[in-house]
Amino acid sequence: MADAQDKILLEYQVPGDDFTRAGEASADLKARLKTLGFPAASVRKAAISLYEGEINLAIHAGGGKIRVELTPARIEMWLDDEGPGIPDIALAMSEGYSTAPDEVRSLGFGAGMGLPNMKKYTDEFEIASEVGRGTHIRMAVDIGPA
Amino acid sequence: MTVKQLCEACGFVPAFPLPDPDKEVSCGFCGDLLSWAMGRAGEGCAWCTVMGSVNAVAVASLADAAVLVLCHDAALMADAAARAQQQGINILLTGLPEFEAAVCIAKQLGL
Ligand SMILES: Nc1ncnc2c1ncn2[C@@H]1O[C@H](COP(=O)(O)OP(=O)(O)O)[C@@H](O)[C@H]1O
Ligand SMILES: [Mg+2]
Numbered sequence: 283m284a285d286a287q288d289k290i291l292l293e294y295q296v297p298g299d300d301f302t303r304a305g306e307a308s309a310d311l312k313a314r315l316k317t318l319g320f321p322a323a324s325v326r327k328a329a330i331s332l333y334e335g336e337i338n339l340a341i342h343a344g345g346g347k348i349r350v351e352l353t354p355a356r357i358e359m360w361l362d363d364e365g366p367g368i369p370d371i372a373l374a375m376s377e378g379y380s381t382a383p384d385e386v387r388s389l390g391f392g393a394g395m396g397l398p399n400m401k402k403y404t405d406e407f408e409i410a411s412e413v414g415r416g417t418h419i420r421m422a423v424d425i426g427p428a
Numbered sequence: 429m430t431v432k433q434l435c436e437a438c439g440f441v442p443a444f445p446l447p448d449p450d451k452e453v454s455c456g457f458c459g460d461l462l463s464w465a466m467g468r469a470g471e472g473c474a475w476c477t478v479m480g481s482v483n484a485v486a487v488a489s490l491a492d493a494a495v496l497v498l499c500h501d502a503a504l505m506a507d508a509a510a511r512a513q514q515q516g517i518n519i520l521l522t523g524l525p526e527f528e529a530a531v532c533i534a535k536q537l538g539l
Pocket of ligand 2: 334
């Protein structure tokens with residue numbers, strides 16, 4: 283892995299409503315983390331969490347931006363969108379709650395498990411949202427011993 | 429047991445030559461909702477589903493499933509097959525319902 287002071291920055295744009303392309307950022311991140319030698323368990327957590335966030339940007343926010351910062355100690359990810367925002371974050375965070383439309387559900391999305399998965403698979407998870415302005419998520423996976 | 433051994437034992441059919449036939453199968457998971465599979469399918473799982481989409485392939489890849497077992501003769505989309513080959517994801521096809529496929533997998537895993 284890189285030296286302690288090394289920092290790698292990655293950026294991705296997630297298009298809105300394109301469910302075949304959604305997943306590209308998490309696939310790319312996963313491949314890079316593997317190549318860089320991050321431990322498999324941490325790679326899996328980051329990949330799962332980012333995928334859920336990426337899908338939410340595509341389904342619920344009309345797209346958005348992802349920023350990732352890698353150091354040997356942690357994988358930190360920011361997801362920002364200018365979508366409709368979330369009126370009740372506690373409700374949105376509860377397992378099974380989803381406002382996904384039927385055509386999205388028929389693709390297997392919309393189980394209402396995305397935000398709970400993101401929280402479950404990260405060591406730090408913060409979400410802020412304002413109705414009509416957008417949603418901002420920061421999450422981090424600490425790198426444990428390999 | 430490896431994906432190749434599981435495939436032969438249960439009479440499943442590879443959708444294309446298995447990209448990673450020697451991958452170890454350590455558990456099983458059934459379900460079609462992607463976020464459930466993402467959150468609950470363990471690493472190394474044989475994932476039984478009827479979802480043959482690119483999104484299912486993405487989940488299998490990101491969650492480190494050993495193999496996606498497409499049940500009930502459900503259709504594997506062309507773009508999903510292409511993505512799976514590109515990403516090295518094993519896909520097996522079967523006419524069995526998810527429950528019966530899972531029963532065979534469980535027996536093979538000694539569960
Ligand atoms: N980026 C976002 N912008 C607006 N709403 C969001 C966003 N992310 C999540 N939500 C809201 O929170 C709900 C729960 O999200 P999640 O747990 O990922 O479930 P799902 O995506 O399956 O609906 C969504 O249905 C949606 O109403
Ligand atoms: Mg979601």
